[in-house]
């Protein structure tokens with residue numbers, strides 16, 4: 189019989205081989221041995237384990253080869269897949285409702301009817317049916333395009349391949365959540381941290397046979413594109429889904445008013461752990477589709493829905509150290525490195541301490557025993573210190589007064605609106621002089637909503653930075669691939685993929701380009717406003733001109749704060765060099781008018797005075813949805829000044845003097861039909 193020591197050596201050798209084969213098979217999508225040899229090797233390993241009791245973290249018994257593939261084909265979503273804003277308490281819900289009441293200009297006491305649906309913690313998918321036949325299934329991806337995982341989704345028995353029903357729309361994307369039940373997860377606990385990871389991992393297998401081994405479930409809750417425009421309410425749509433043969437949650441409810449939402453939330457939260465699947469909150473959707481349409485969405489989330497999260501899981505641990513992280517905009521954030529603890533299926537080793545004041549107020553010190561809390565996918569935070577466990581030798585934590593990365597002075601800015609100093613301390617270095625800020629800027633530059641360079645994650649940015657491959661964003665377009673292919677963990681296939689995704693990212697819209705620069709206060713929405721106003725990249729570069737940049741104040745939505753931040757940016761030579769270098773590598777596309785067929789195409793509007801029956805925000809979004817534009821100052825670009833109740837006479841006079849058409853709300857409504 190094989191001696192144990194010799195067997196061990198053989199076992200380790202086989203594991204090494206298995207790891208190599210798996211990488212080629214699962215990650216690179218390019219097997220280097222036949223399936224038969226691969227299976228045979230697995231069997232040999234499992235036999236040795238059975239006989240001698242060996243284990244290894246890379247064994248097929250542990251990993252099952254469930255390494256998700258990165259190589260799915262991308263496919264655009266016809267209707268963007270949105271995410272949801274979060275609410276944690278009654279106050280958040282009241283604010284949510286206040287905002288939509290204002291937007292719709294409804295009576296303060298208006299009570300909304302909601303569809304309240306449990307938020308299953310899984311992976312969302314969008315499944316397209318044409319003439320009743322399932323033709324494609326996509327993952328969420330970045331919301332604009334997903335991965336084509338049709339064969340994998342087809343293995344899920346809750347997903348019908350055909351729907352034969354007379355009122356099933358001729359063409360529709362059915363959307364819902366793919367998840368794994370807790371009892372099924374129990375069997376594969378060793379391979380995945382939590383059920384959500386298990387569902388995600390198994391859904392993204394290259395080989396759908398592997399997906400079919402795991403009993404995945406699907407619950408439907410919404411639609412993307414639909415050829416049927418006659419549906420009226422979300423709760424009625426849910427009833428239809430069920431009729432058409434889809435599973436829907438048995439906990440879905442129609443609810444009126446915040447008080448009742450809260451009662452339902454409490455009831456379900458209590459039952460939460462009796463369920464056979466994880467839910468992390470309740471989603472509330474304004475039930476009426478007409479109102480949903482009027483409310484629309486902001487960047488990535490609808491105005492008409494919110495996720496009311498369940499209270500977080502808590503745990504006790506010890507602070508090992510306090511790190512000061514420097515963010516992209518120079519903000520210094522203290523982060524506690526804690527002794528790793530498992531909170532609700534996730535191993536936590538970092539907790540945010542928010543800012544300097546928070547540390548002072550709670551007197552948080554290195555070595556302290558603390559209670560930490562994790563809610564949903566946000567970074568855990570420290571709730572309280574257990575003073576009875578404080579060590580005698582412990583010292584107060586002193587927050588650094590200089591930037592720990594570049595040594596520059598740090599300041600707390602004075603906020604002219606709140607008349608208070610900011611709680612956040614910032615590094616005053618602008619441009620790429622501070623190392624930590626630069627790294628964060630590059631991470632932002634490659635991220636999903638910016639250049640969206642696939643496979644270029646935060647770790648890779650750090651790694652390339654550390655070895656001197658990149659120092660500024662434009663270095664990404666002059667990478668030394670020869671050197672990269674010699675780095676640990678990089679094969680010719682992964683280098684090739686990186687090249688391809690960098691190449692692909694070069695075509696970029698003006699607004700994404702502006703956003704990608706990571707200028708403080710210029711998020712996605714503001715970048716869109718700027719690009720709409722500037723139209724071509726040359727105008728963006730012209731902002732270095734001190735007179736020209738002042739014109740931005742005419743944009744409705746751009747205020748002093750944004751303008752000052754842009755001025756600081758354009759004041760710094762290094763920033764000008766970066767954008768000029770980037771413009772050579774990138775193909776920055778001019779702003780495309782969204783609604784070229786809109787009734788108000790190219791027309792510029794401004795409001796003064798109060799409108800009746802409709803809020804400013806809704807009027808604005810109506811005009812924009814019809815191709816028009818809003819500004820906040822009377823300039824020669826203005827076509828119409830819309831006057832409501834009690835207009836500012838100065839504005840009206842100025843408009844008249846400049847021969848700008850002054851119209852009332854009725855006329856605007858007529859123009860909009």
Ligand code: IVH
Pocket residue numbers: 269270271272305306307308309310311312328365409410471490493495
């Ligand atoms: S509706 C309206 N309904 O939550 C846009 N989403 O944070 C959101 N989710 O990606 C889709 N249950 O994965 C909707 N009943 C439900 C949901 C739900 C879970 C997930 C979904 C989405 C995420 C948004």
